[in-house]
Amino acid sequence: MAGESTGVSTRVWTVPNVLSMLRLLLVPVFLVLIVQGQYVAALVVLVIASFTDLLDGYIARHFNQVTRLGQLLDPAADRLYIFAALIGLAAQGLVQWWIVVVIILRDVMLIVLAIVLANHGYGPLPVHHLGKAATFALFFGIPVIMLGLAFPAVQPVSEPIGWAITLWGAFLYWWAGIIYAIETARVIRIPRVSGPAASDTLDEGG
Incomplete structure (x- = not known):
């Protein structure tokens, strides 16, 4: 596969990175929805985030778009969604x-x-x-x-x-x-x- 020969890129503006950035931008939206008790909408946002997570990983691996920035953004987004969910639920006394x-x-x-x-x-x-x-x-x-x-x-x-x-x-x-x-x-x-x-x-x- 092409990605194996060129290794990790230092590019910033790749499709996977843009998807990861969009996923990060949805984190505050996700948190606000939980705090407001709009759990259905929050779950929809989470499903969208999870889908883009799978999609950017697939694109990065199969189209030689693995980047150092992507390796940072991807796990950061996962953690922020976990933190946002826990903080939002704790703020309502549910956690x-x-x-x-x-x-x-x-x-x-x-x-x-x-x-x-x-x-x-x-x-x-x-x-x-x-x-x-x-x-x-x-x-x-x-x-x-x-x-x-x-x-x-x-x-x-x-x-x-x-x-x-x-x-x-x-x-x-x-x-x-x-x-x-x-x-x-x-x-x-x-x-x-x-x-x-x-x-x-x-x-x-x-």
Whole structure:
């Protein structure tokens, strides 16, 4: 495939990046709709965001449009939708604030780890599959909770399922965070050598 030969691009204005930017612009709309209790409309926005997420990933991989900016925007959008949903629901007393704090603190920890790595001359660690699973669980569980709020008839079923998935996702989220912390501690102990060699050493740790 063409993308494999040219690697990651530094381009900004690609179709996937534009889709990611549009998805980010919908985050405040999503938050306002939740705060206003318009759960059906909020779910529609979330469905649109999820579709564009799948679409930009497909386009990036199959049309050689993988970019460094896209690698930053895509996970950022996922996290912002999770944060917006939790904050909006917590503001209405539908979610305990401690859940919001627990999830946000984990990402604060990752920012600190990234700073530590940068100070030692390394880039971000490779994304762990556990982190992907945790994000997926949160991104799936929270909308299931919202589904019950939008359609009360299904709430007796959707609410316990949604909470089970969300709490499991929060647990995996921190589990992955602990793995990143352990890996960061291991990497910064590796003697720093020349650029390419150091990069290879870090990649092996993923």
